[in-house]
Amino acid sequence: MDLQDLHDMAAAERDRQKPIRVLCCTSTGCQAANSLGVKRNLDSAIKRGGLSDRVEAIGVGCMGFCGRGPLVEVHSADTTEITLYEEVTPEDSASIIEALDGGSTTCLKGDPNHPFFSRQVRIVRENSGLINPERIEEYIAVGGYEALYKALYEMSPEDVVQEMTTSGIRGRGGGGYPTGLKWATVAKMPGDQKYVICNGDEGDPGAFMDRSVLESDPHLVLEGMAIAGYAVGANHGYIYVRAEYPLAIARLQKAIQQAKQRSLLGSQILGSPFDFKVDIRIGAGAFVCGEETGLIQSIEGRRGNPIPRPPYPAQKGLWGCPTLINNVETLANITAIVRRGGAGMPRSAPRRAKAPKSSRSPARSATTV
């Protein structure tokens, strides 16, 4: 696989896509409100109406308004206008399809231009809610894995680390440690064997940004991990996910398999000498395993007892090797930084924070998600 193959695959996927895409959220939040029933009925309504040649219903990731789920959005190739439906029930979902041909719908219409949506600057969640997370083709069609190609062929590992530093990105797990500095530390450590760990053991009540990213755009995280591996000199990555996120685990497993088949993970990625494999580790219900040393213990198959630092994981982490450990959301930012360059990242945080997103960004500034 090389860049041309990637572009060919993207073009083929864009050709395949129907002009009218009915996007139905199939993330955990909406699934709990029976969005799978909605999706089934949308599919059968399309078939019944004989619209299969120009309309398709797609199960997508989180659209970001879980409280009003299940959400359905209609995107049409002829117009930029989006129709949003909220709290759709399986019973009246068929009327959404009828409304495409001038019929009327009984579904509750939402406002896609509501300030809740319009004030968001989407970086990490650029594709989420727009692509089917279970198909790598859709990710590639929106430019997926091109950042990895750019990093492998146009940048040296030091360049990648430099871009992270320039972007000012800080750890999105909550600690806010400068990511560029962390990467530089791991990159500088001697030793042939290093690891990248993606921390998906998010456990604070009401917090599920990691789940949202993993469920909606798993390839984004995998690509970010591969770039991280290239930058710090690691060829093995682990994603540690809570067992409470079965859907995220299933979608990640699928994504890893698809990426492996197309040599976007595994050995000789995109025809370069760089190897990187990713394994999933599933948690078992221990809040403390979100702490990095506890998490490393858990990956090693032990009780997740945190151990005092130093030595930091960057010096002596998984199996005593230098280990880069980043949160899901941090790793999901990597492709954007590589693509736009560190200086090209929008800054919504207070000026002195100099970061693409701050944990304490004031309510009045635009929200970066």
Place this chain on the structure above:
Amino acid sequence: MPATAATDTATAKSTDANPKVDKRLKVIDVTMKRNHYRQDALIEVLHKAQEAFGYLEPEILEYVARHLKLPLSRVYGVATFYHLFSLKPSGEHTCVVCMGTACYVKGAGKILDQLQAELGIAVGETTPDGQISLAAARCIGACGIAPALVFDGAVAGKLDTEETLARVKAWQP
């Protein structure tokens, strides 16, 4: 080591006698083999064992310890450290009440109290007839539909006490 040999034959005998047990042990064997009997795969193996057996009985822990060449204390330590592993059998049905902040604010605490009173068991226990297990979870991530409960793996939201009790009672014979 006569002691190990004796348990080996004991396991072999009991598996011969009960083909169902044998099949479930096979699930564990396959998982261990796939992980090349690596000791760090312990949590994966215990996940599979619990999936197959419903809970982790002492014999299973011994079996896993022997095959991964780990001290039993280590296996027991891991099995008791993580909340998801249970050393006691669970009931036919499970009802999990989310006690995350959003659900708690929306009255999950009251629902849980009512359930405990109605079933006569505390959180983490099973009714004496082995029908219903009651559990509380930290945030299950369905705050949009708080208060949320999980009935036998299916999430249900925006529930009140009456509806919850009705659903649970429907399980009782």
